[in-house]
Every structure is written in structure tokens, then in C-alpha cells.
Amino acid sequence: MRLDTGEGVLSLTVPVHAEQDRLPGDPGVWLFITADVFVFGLFFLLFSLGRVAHPALYERSRLVLNPTLGLANTLILLTSSWFMVRAVTAAREGARRRVMRNIALAMAVGSVFAVTKIIEYSAKIHAGITMLSNEFFTYYFVFTGIHFLHYIIGMVVLMICFHKAKTQPIDGNYVVWIESSGCYWHMVDLLWVVLFPMLYLLRAA
Amino acid sequence: MSALLRLPATRVWLVLIAAAVLSWTLSENSTAVKVAASAVVLIAALKVRLIVMHFMELRWRPRPWRILFELWILGVMAIILGGYWMTEL
Numbered sequence: 001m002r003l004d005t006g007e008g009v010l011s012l013t014v015p016v017h018a019e020q021d022r023l024p025g026d027p028g029v030w031l032f033i034t035a036d037v038f039v040f041g042l043f044f045l046l047f048s049l050g051r052v053a054h055p056a057l058y059e060r061s062r063l064v065l066n067p068t069l070g071l072a073n074t075l076i077l078l079t080s081s082w083f084m085v086r087a088v089t090a091a092r093e094g095a096r097r098r099v100m101r102n103i104a105l106a107m108a109v110g111s112v113f114a115v116t117k118i119i120e121y122s123a124k125i126h127a128g129i130t131m132l133s134n135e136f137f138t139y140y141f142v143f144t145g146i147h148f149l150h151y152i153i154g155m156v157v158l159m160i161c162f163h164k165a166k167t168q169p170i171d172g173n174y175v176v177w178i179e180s181s182g183c184y185w186h187m188v189d190l191l192w193v194v195l196f197p198m199l200y201l202l203r204a205a
Numbered sequence: 206m207s208a209l210l211r212l213p214a215t216r217v218w219l220v221l222i223a224a225a226v227l228s229w230t231l232s233e234n235s236t237a238v239k240v241a242a243s244a245v246v247l248i249a250a251l252k253v254r255l256i257v258m259h260f261m262e263l264r265w266r267p268r269p270w271r272i273l274f275e276l277w278i279l280g281v282m283a284i285i286l287g288g289y290w291m292t293e294l
Contacts, residue, residue, distance in 0.1 A: 023270060024262045030270070037277055044281055048288030055292040071229040075222060082218035085260050089214070186260040190253050193225075197249045198285055201232035204292065205239040 024088075025180030033187045036150075040143075040191050047139050047198060054135065059204040061136035064129065069120050070200040073113055077189040080110035084182045087161070091178045094170045099178070103162045106185070110155060117148055140199055147191055154188045157181045217259045224248050243286060250282045 023030045051058045087102035124130075124137075131141035161181050164174060228245045235241030257274045258264040264271075 020265055021267060023266050034273065037274075041277060041281055041284070045284050048284045052288050052291050067229060067232065071225060074225045078218060078221045078225065081256070081260055082214060085214040085218075183261050186256050189260070190256045193249055193252045193256065194281060194285075196225075197228060197232075197245045201228060201242070201245045202285070202289060203232055203238050203242050205242070 023183075025176055025178075025183050029180040029184060033183060036187065037191065040194070043139070043143050043146075044194065044198060047143070050135050050139065051202075055204055057134055058136050061134060061140075062200065062202065062204075064124075064127070065140070065200050066120065066123070067200045069116050070196045073116050074192060074196050076109055076113045076116070077192050080106045080113075081186050081189045083109065084158075084185050088175075088178050088182045091165075091170055091175050096165060096170050099165045099170060100162060103158055103165060107155065107158050107162065110151075110158065110185075113151060114148075114155075117144075117151075143195060144199070147188070147195060150188050150191070154181075154185050157184060214259065217255050221252055221255055224252050239290075242289060246282060246286050246289070250278055253278050253281075 083102045083106035087099050087106060090098035090102055129137055131138050158181065161178050164177060168174060228248045231241045231248075232245050254275075257278070258271075263274055
């Protein structure tokens with residue numbers, strides 16, 4: 001299929017909505033993503049078992065969290081992910097400027113997550129709450145901390161994607177790169193989508 | 206703007222944003238606490254599914270991977286909801 005996108009006539013090598021026999025991006029990245037989400041599955045199990053054993057402690061601790069900041073972080077990651085989807089589509093169409101613009105937007109929106117997270121962590125620490133306060137907060141700091149580490153790696157990967165888009169041809173290799181990076185970035189998003197309700201919103205009856 | 210709204214990814218994003226705001230509202234304002242909390246977890250499952258199928262594009266990919274991620278979603282929801290319903294304050 002050939003398209004005139006206004007940025008030159010380009011060849012669409014990857015049809016966006018056709019049934020395909022391969023995963024987007026690199027298979028190794030998918031193995032990593034799969035292993036990672038299953039490890040987080042174990043984290044969710046640990047938390048759930050802890051909550052069954054000490055419901056009052058978990059509820060009291062949950063009430064200290066700020067769900068508005070949690071919601072803000074959800075909206076930030078979802079929006080950043082959406083820009084990344086648009087960047088991947090642009091890469092498949094070979095539209096370099098559109099790739100760069102959308103990665104830049106994904107990074108700009110995504111960077112706010114770090115700001116809200118730092119505000120949140122410092123508010124807790126100022127209130128004298130640390131990961132040693134109780135079991136709930138151990139899980140809270142460990143799970144959101146590991147998630148934050150994934151987020152930082154994701155931001156670095158987005159920077160590399162941006163740099164590659166600027167300096168290298170937008171070819172098949174680049175498409176694999178950006179698809180892999182995009183899937184990793186969406187994983188950061190989907191893990192937060194489970195962490196947010198589990199930690200902030202699960203009100204005890 | 207209307208061209209932007211026609212894109213499937215944009216519609217998925219709008220549903221995800223609306224679902225996130227709805228979860229937060231339900232949790233903050235609902236009086237039927239257990240029902241609201243369960244709805245919040247189910248909405249999270251829907252959001253994860255939309256991200257996996259549309260943003261990560263598993264919707265168009267080999268069936269075994271789709272099944273694996275569907276099972277992960279089911280497992281995680283069973284863990285969280287199961288724990289929640291076993292607990293009484």
C-alpha cells in the first residue's frame with residue numbers, strides 16, 4: 001500500500017489492523033514484559049493476602065494516601081501512552097517529524113508523573129511515614145518504587161527513541177525499536193492501572 | 206479535531222480516561238462501599254484489557270499471547286476481588 005502523507009510518498013510495510021503472526025516489536029521484549037507482569041501478579045497476591053490478614057491496618061493506612069494524586073498519575077500515564085501509540089503509527093508511515101513530535105509529547109506528559117510521585121513520596125516522608133511504618137507501607141513503597149524504576153527506564157527508552165528518530169532512517173529496524181519501546185511503555189501504564197485501585201481505592205466495608 | 210476523534214487509539218484513550226475518573230468518583234462518593242469497590246476493580250480489568258489489546262496491539266496478534274494476557278487479567282482480578290470479599294472489618 002502506498003500513501004501520500006504530505007511528507008513524501010511512503011510505503012506502508014506494516015498494515016495496522018491486519019491479523020498478524022508476529023508480536024509488535026522484538027520477541028525478547030515481550031518475554032521480558034510477560035515475566036514482569038507475572039512478577040507484579042505475585043506482588044498483588046502478597047498485598048491481597050496481607051489485606052485479608054490485617055484489614056483494619058490496611059484500611060487505616062490506605063486513608064492516608066491521596067487518591068487525587070493517584071488519579072492524576074493514571075491520567076498522565078494513559079495520555080503519554082496514547083502519544084506513544086501515535087508515534088508508532090507515524091513510524092510505520094515513515095513520517096519522521098510526526099514520530100519526533102509524538103515522542104516529545106509522550107515524554108513531556110510522562111515527565112509530570114515523576115513530579116507528582118516525588119510530591120507524594122516527600123509528603124509521606126514529612127508525615128513520618130516510611131516503608132518501615134507498617135506492612136501496608138512496606139508494600140506501598142516497594143511496589144510503587146519498583147514501578148517508578150520501570151517508569152525511569154521507560155523515559156530513558158523514549159529519549160533513545162527520540163534520538164534515533166532524529167539521527168537515523170525511519171526504516172524497518174526503527175519500527176521494531178519503537179514498537180518494542182511502545183509496548184514497554186504501555187506495560188508501565190497497565191501496571192499502574194492495577195496498582196492505583198488496589199492501593200488507593202479499595203475501600204473496606 | 207474530528208479527524209483525531211475518528212482514530213481508534215483516540216477513542217480507546219477517551220474511554221480509558223473516562224474509566225479512570227469514574228473509578229475515582231465511585232470510590233470517593235459511593236455509599237454502597239462493597240459494590241463500588243468491586244466495580245472499581247472490574248473497571249481496572251477493562252482498562253488493562255483495552256491497553257493490552259489496543260495500545261499493545263495484541264488484538265491483532267497470535268492467539269496464545271492473547272490467551273496468556275487474558276488469563277493474567279482474570280488471575281489478577283480474582284486475587285484482588287477474592288481478597289477483598291474475604292475481608293470484613
